[in-house]
Amino acid sequence: GAVVSQHPSRVICKSGTSVKIECRSLDFQATTMFWYRQFPKQSLMLMATSNEGSKATYEQGVEKDKFLINHASLTLSTLTVTSAHPEDSSFYICSARDSWWGQGVLYNEQFFGPGTRLTVL
Amino acid sequence: GNSVTQMEGPVTLSEEAFLTINCTYTATGYPSLFWYVQYPGEGLQLLLKATKADDKGSNKGFEATYRKETTSFHLEKGSVQVSDSAVYFCALRETGANSKLTFGKGITLSVRP
Numbered sequence: 001g002a003v004v005s006q007h008p009s010r011v012i013c014k015s016g017t018s019v020k021i022e023c024r025s026l027d028f029q030a031t032t033m034f035w036y037r038q039f040p041k042q043s044l045m046l047m048a049t050s051n052e053g054s055k056a057t058y059e060q061g062v063e064k065d066k067f068l069i070n071h072a073s074l075t076l077s078t079l080t081v082t083s084a085h086p087e088d089s090s091f092y093i094c095s096a097r098d099s100w101w102g103q104g105v106l107y108n109e110q111f112f113g114p115g116t117r118l119t120v121l
Numbered sequence: 122g123n124s125v126t127q128m129e130g131p132v133t134l135s136e137e138a139f140l141t142i143n144c145t146y147t148a149t150g151y152p153s154l155f156w157y158v159q160y161p162g163e164g165l166q167l168l169l170k171a172t173k174a175d176d177k178g179s180n181k182g183f184e185a186t187y188r189k190e191t192t193s194f195h196l197e198k199g200s201v202q203v204s205d206s207a208v209y210f211c212a213l214r215e216t217g218a219n220s221k222l223t224f225g226k227g228i229t230l231s232v233r234p
């Protein structure tokens with residue numbers, strides 16, 4: 001399957017600083033990427049949908065000024081956690097959607113990055 | 122709205138035991154159904170999927186059949202291995218170009234040697 005990378009894989013920062021996480025689709029172009037947050041032993045919570053060249057769509061309850069998303073190219077989306085606090089510590093996972101036509105039918109599939117472990121001290 | 126319900130975990134099995142992980146769903150339309158696996162410290166990987174009723178998805182010895190009448194997509198494997206220890210997520214996605222994945226809570230499987 002297609003490959004999605006995330007960088008960094010782990011980051012530790014001080015409270016009040018900002019952290020940027022990169023998500024790249026390595027062998028396909030993705031007009032749509034997704035950012036999820038996963039708490040320990042819980043499911044993935046969709047934070048926002050990132051569309052190339054336009055503003056991200058945030059899920060209810062997610063602060064868009066806190067979690068800045070930029071999707072500047074078809075292979076790169078970034079999530080910036082601004083003024084991070086300990087409660088922002090979590091596992092952040094991105095996903096990229098690959099779409100293709102087959103016999104007149106549009107197929108799409110989401111591929112997930114390996115995740116970024118953020119720890120805010 | 123859409124929802125996915127998975128059986129409560131965790132599940133602990135001995136190697137070569139039979140595995141069943143239950144998953145039921147609620148959807149307004151005709152969704153595609155997925156099982157994802159997350160190994161420790163890693164992101165999610167697609168394990169198998171089914172796109173319409175009665176389809177059977179299979180991969181790495183795992184199987185799941187899309188049962189529309191019972192709105193279920195239970196995951197099974199005849200003989201688990203220690204390497205199958207991971208978290209398993211059931212998910213659905215409605216049809217449509219802009220549809221999103223809806224995940225169940227996930228269940229942790231531990232396989233003892």
